[in-house]
Amino acid sequence: MTVPIGHTNTVVVGLDGSECALDAVRWAAAEAARRTATLRLVHAELPLPAEALDRSGAARQALHEEAMLWVQTAILAVDEVAPGVDVQVRVEVGSAARLLEEESATAAVVVVGSRGLGGFAGLVLGSVAVALSCHAKCPVVVMRGDDAAPDGPVVVGVNGAPENWYVVDRAFEEAEARGTELVAVHAWRPPLGTARIAESVGVVWSELDTVREAKVAQRLEACADRHPGVEVKRHVVHGSAAHRLLEFAEGASLLVVGARGTGGLTGMVLGSTSQALVRHAPCPVLLVRPGLAEQIEHA
Structure with a gap:
């Protein structure tokens, strides 16, 4: 796999709990196995609205627990497709597009679904792909x-x-x-x-x-x-x-x-x-x- 200078042999995939994202995870897992690369699962938790008072932290905790369930589901999907692939996980609060753009600075390729839920909610079809195609530091695969x-x-x-x-x-x-x-x-x-x-x-x-x-x-x-x-x-x-x-x-x-x-x-x-x-x-x-x-x- 051609890797931009200074990057690592890592396949990054955006995860948001949708079926389309799981398809992207499976494709990325197979690609990582083919390239003997590390697979990195990345999820952007939704920021809470400024007016949402979450003094107890219950809302944030619920979103994080949901994210970790999605991560576990994704890891099971990886094991089915490409057992033995080295898997890393990154879960943070923020914008999915910005988080994946940041990941692209060290990845060989970034994989995203063409539509999604969760961390990609509210984004029109292809908008994450558009953002990455404009600013990513590595090639981008859009699952279709x-x-x-x-x-x-x-x-x-x-x-x-x-x-x-x-x-x-x-x-x-x-x-x-x-x-x-x-x-x-x-x-x-x-x-x-x-x-x-x-x-x-x-x-x-x-x-x-x-x-x-x-x-x-x-x-x-x-x-x-x-x-x-x-x-x-x-x-x-x-x-x-x-x-x-x-x-x-x-x-x-x-x-x-x-x-x-x-x-x-x-x-x-x-x-x-x-x-x-x-x-x-x-x-x-x-x-x-x-x-x-x-x-x-x-x-």
Whole structure:
């Protein structure tokens, strides 16, 4: 597993008592076992409203006891999926997004559910993922897809951005670790309203497809040398990148895309393609933030 420089080989997973979070725990446990990594369960207890007078501490104690029950349930789930994995636990009062962002400073990867309860209550779908994609110091996995195929291929979106090299290389690494093939997808839209004009001047879209295929092949070859055992299938298709990636992700074990974002934990912005995939993908989504490019150590 590619680990940002100065980080530890630890898989962090957000826990909040929801079924979606338990799915994230199971996935993270299997990932930790695959990578011989430590698994760290993290839960953010809800802060009490300022107007809540809890002089006896009973309310806080009740919330903490509930949290520890969720932790015990998560540990049982880990034992079922990956017995023997080293498990650590962190339970604190605070914001889930901020706590997981803090954890990302030393983790190899952070895993979160796409929706939740408890410590993630009140957050809209994907908001924790958006926060982490903007500010996490490591890649983030958002659990998606009840019917994801563990042995399915790894799918990656390929584009011409310079930082996409790191996304593609991470996808190669994930496919290599899983012993599965890599499906590389480049989607583009011929300029609307120009098909007739293009035909009149002798431009054929298939010729432009060929040019793009060559560029995609060049990008893949740059990473393939580092991962010679990975079988690659590449596709250059027309249409929305989000829509076409969702199609190819059916039956996949993982979808790898770049994420970009600005702003604080409020006013967050996640790229439209990434946001659509976080909301609708049929399998887990690995978000690789461009800002991490300078931190990644190539083994």
